[in-house]
Amino acid sequence: MSKIVILTGAGISAESGIETFRAEDGLWAQHRVEDVATPEGFMRDPELVVNFYNARRAQAAEVSPNAAHKALAQLEAEYDGEVVVITQNVDDLHERGGTQTLYHMHGHLKGALCASCGHRWPAPMVMQAGDTCPSCKAPAARPDIVWFGEMPYDMERLFDHLAQADIFAAIGTSGNVYPAAGFVAEARSNGAHTIEFNLEESAVGNQFAEHRTGPASQTVRKWVDELLGK
Structure with a gap:
């Protein structure tokens, strides 16, 4: 039984209206990464950080899965083999699109975490700085x-999946953020066929055996149809 491991990044959600990390006029452009996406930034100004993710949570709730999300869910449901999706995204568009086997390697907007004891629980739509841990x-x-x-x-589990992959696909990733940017080399070293879907070649694009350029909603849909013989 063959196994497909798929890594998705901001590009797959961009067509749904989720701003990418490097969008020139989006939420990220209004803040320095150091201020809203580091433990040190949270220690300096927890209110700024909490409000930033409140805004991202509200934005994610207003959009819908696109054809690429739905195509991957169909692939998982109908493929005569195993399909594993790993996402760098923190939205829930894969779940809402129907994907079942999914790893959120960078966490989830719908989750809250205690910085003191490590307890996790569902986040309210609007978090407040200084909210107490229920544990x-x-x-x-x-x-x-x-x-x-x-x-x-889940890094240990993710590398286990990469070691078993017959096909590794990266969709809408920049190739700038490690360790995810190293997944293609890991999968390739274990004999997987590697394929990149992107608007343009990523920072690690030269490590892929195959490239498909264009909007994910079109290229991923076509690829899934090919795999399913449609």
């Missing part, structure tokens, strides 16, 4: 997001 009662609630300088989630 230890410390006023240390933060978004359950993996910030720069922190270890992504």
